[in-house]
Amino acid sequence: MSTTAPAIHAENLHKRYRQTVAVDDVSLRVEEGEVLGILGTNGAGKTTTVEMIAGLRKPDSGRVTVLGLDARRDRARLRQVLGVQLQASYLHHALKAEELVHMYRSFYPDPRPAAELLDLVGLADQRRTIFEKLSGGQQQRLSIALALAGRPRVVILDELTTGLDPRARRQMWRTVEQLRDGNVTIVLVSHAMEEVERLCDRVALIDRGRIIALDTPAGLVRQARAADLDDAFVALTGKELENTE
Numbered sequence: 001m002s003t004t005a006p007a008i009h010a011e012n013l014h015k016r017y018r019q020t021v022a023v024d025d026v027s028l029r030v031e032e033g034e035v036l037g038i039l040g041t042n043g044a045g046k047t048t049t050v051e052m053i054a055g056l057r058k059p060d061s062g063r064v065t066v067l068g069l070d071a072r073r074d075r076a077r078l079r080q081v082l083g084v085q086l087q088a089s090y091l092h093h094a095l096k097a098e099e100l101v102h103m104y105r106s107f108y109p110d111p112r113p114a115a116e117l118l119d120l121v122g123l124a125d126q127r128r129t130i131f132e133k134l135s136g137g138q139q140q141r142l143s144i145a146l147a148l149a150g151r152p153r154v155v156i157l158d159e160l161t162t163g164l165d166p167r168a169r170r171q172m173w174r175t176v177e178q179l180r181d182g183n184v185t186i187v188l189v190s191h192a193m194e195e196v197e198r199l200c201d202r203v204a205l206i207d208r209g210r211i212i213a214l215d216t217p218a219g220l221v222r223q224a225r226a227a228d229l230d231d232a233f234v235a236l237t238g239k240e241l242e243n244t245e
């Protein structure tokens with residue numbers, strides 16, 4: 001194990017919603033520059049986990065630090081180094097794409113240029129379109145651009161490419177690869193095995209709120225004595241991974 005401080009350190013996270021235990025003792029270390037995938041069936045606890053890592057949801061118990069900042073106590077400083085792909089529904093629907101980009105850029109001291117952000121996600125031609133007139137995939141791509149506005153050192157992407165067409169998906173993968181080349185730490189919640197195998201250094205399998213395996217994609221396949229990551233997922237969780245693309 002590395003002796004330097006991890007980019008993300010989650011310790012013993014628990015979260016319950018009334019009767020539902022959503023996250024049950026999750027601990028994770030993500031090293032700087034690493035791409036960690038989180039795979040699990042619907043309702044496994046992936047979003048709740050990454051929301052707690054981002055400081056957006058308070059754990060019942062446990063603690064998260066990101067680049068040494070406490071995810072709850074140091075939220076203002078955390079915002080400056082962390083980019084989160086938010087659900088599109090949180091965004092102001094009457095603003096144009098470029099207005100949303102300008103608004104997000106204004107939160108940071110040294111933001112990426114607006115044109116670069118729009119180009120990065122292939123939305124230069126839609127810059128004057130108001131958010132609610134963008135297609136679902138375009139809205140999702142815009143939310144990724146907004147997550148990158150402040151040149152974050154850590155990025156959380158919750159379902160990066162779900163619902164995107166193949167061309168847009170490959171474009172998002174190239175964007176993640178560029179971030180990885182720039183030593184950005186990335187947590188990627190995904191349902192797509194191809195995406196995880198291509199982009200992730202390690203993968204956490206989450207089932208019923210617990211991490212049941214955490215290894216490289218090849219390591220998971222070996223651990224499960226499986227033919228590929230799809231089979232490994234079934235062998236380790238006893239479940240099929242539903243394809244929501």
Ligand SMILES: Nc1ncnc2c1ncn2[C@@H]1O[C@H](COP(=O)(O)OP(=O)(O)OP(=O)(O)O)[C@@H](O)[C@H]1O
Binds near residue numbers: 048
């Ligand atoms: N705000 C909430 N109130 C009550 N229950 C919730 C809430 N958010 C999530 N849950 C429940 O907690 C469990 C974990 O949900 P979570 O969204 O973290 O899972 P997920 O792995 O991200 O699922 P999906 O792949 O469907 O997005 C589920 O049983 C879900 O129904």
